[in-house]
Amino acid sequence: MSAHAVPFEKYHGTGNDFFVVDADAEVVGDRAAFARAHCDRETGAAGADFGAESDGGRGADGVLFLSVEERFNPTRVVMTLVQPDGSTATMCGNGARVVARWAHDRTGDREFMIDTQAGTRRASVNADATAATIEMGEPTFAPARVPVARDEPLVDEPVEGLTVTAVNTGVPHAVAFVDGGRDDPDGIDTVDLDAVAPAVRHADAFPEGANVNLASVVDDGSGDGPAVIDQRTFERGVEGETRSCGTGAVAIVAVAQRLGLIDGESAVSRPPGGELEITVPAHGHATLTGPVAHEYEGTLPADPQ
Numbered sequence: 001m002s003a004h005a006v007p008f009e010k011y012h013g014t015g016n017d018f019f020v021v022d023a024d025a026e027v028v029g030d031r032a033a034f035a036r037a038h039c040d041r042e043t044g045a046a047g048a049d050f051g052a053e054s055d056g057g058r059g060a061d062g063v064l065f066l067s068v069e070e071r072f073n074p075t076r077v078v079m080t081l082v083q084p085d086g087s088t089a090t091m092c093g094n095g096a097r098v099v100a101r102w103a104h105d106r107t108g109d110r111e112f113m114i115d116t117q118a119g120t121r122r123a124s125v126n127a128d129a130t131a132a133t134i135e136m137g138e139p140t141f142a143p144a145r146v147p148v149a150r151d152e153p154l155v156d157e158p159v160e161g162l163t164v165t166a167v168n169t170g171v172p173h174a175v176a177f178v179d180g181g182r183d184d185p186d187g188i189d190t191v192d193l194d195a196v197a198p199a200v201r202h203a204d205a206f207p208e209g210a211n212v213n214l215a216s217v218v219d220d221g222s223g224d225g226p227a228v229i230d231q232r233t234f235e236r237g238v239e240g241e242t243r244s245c246g247t248g249a250v251a252i253v254a255v256a257q258r259l260g261l262i263d264g265e266s267a268v269s270r271p272p273g274g275e276l277e278i279t280v281p282a283h284g285h286a287t288l289t290g291p292v293a294h295e296y297e298g299t300l301p302a303d304p305q
């Protein structure tokens with residue numbers, strides 16, 4: 001085992017939490033092994049070891065390896081998210097919001113371009129850097145681009161026990177609407193997501209797998225404010241439910257629009273970890289806005305056993 005210790009910062013966006021490593025300063029030879037060991041919720045890195053700001057919780061939803069290039073305007077950040085199962089995610093909405101905050105904390109800038117494997121995304125932080133907004137690209141239902149293994153879009157059809165719509169918002173998502181929000185004793189929180197999601201996540205319809213979302217329309221946006229939707233997401237790569245998923249929030253709003261469940265291009269999604277503001281215009285890129293916070297910092301072994 002190498003004695004090399006890797007400094008990290010821990011951040012979260014609406015409870016979707018990440019270890020952030022400066023990829024220019026640190027060499028982690030086996031990123032998959034690093035993420036698998038340290039993200040584990042039972043045996044991974046424990047926050048209490050690292051400082052008073054932390055709640056002592058273990059693990060994370062992934063490791064963000066970041067490289068900053070300040071010679072560009074706006075400052076460019078190259079983002080790679082390695083997930084708890086060792087896979088690399090093409091895109092992560094909450095992760096990208098964390099990237100903007102981390103880059104702000106290092107540079108003082110408020111506007112960034114973030115290079116992800118799904119493309120370059122503009123990002124910004126608000127005046128006190130407590131919230132970040134990211135451009136999320138244009139959601140697509142095109143079968144080849146989700147991808148789904150068929151010629152027609154998969155819209156509101158049964159897949160392994162859920163009625164889902166398939167959409168790509170940087171990564172593939174299956175979205176199922178259910179009756180009753182979080183306040184309803186018979187609503188969204190009564191579903192055993194960890195039990196029902198894996199069959200959908202691994203269904204033949206999704207050759208690259210899918211993140212699996214449950215959603216419930218709480219307010220359809222036909223009145224004064226934007227639509228409000230309660231959200232739960234089981235993530236590919238985490239292989240479990242997370243506190244929040246940004247690409248999932250955009251997916252839910254895009255599907256709600258497509259199914260005619262909500263009015264307007266703006267909506268609020270409410271995953272367990274907080275609130276996200278989403279816009280999905282008829283044409284052009286979606287946006288995702290929500291809170292971001294620094295938790296603690298420390299060092300982690302580069303070559304965990």
Ligand SMILES: N[C@H](CCC[C@H](N)C(=O)O)C(=O)O
Pocket residue numbers: 016088089090091092093094095171172210211235236237238242244245246247248
């Ligand atoms: N939590 C992330 C999504 C990660 C996507 C990943 N789970 C995959 O599809 O491999 C988000 O906020 O968008």
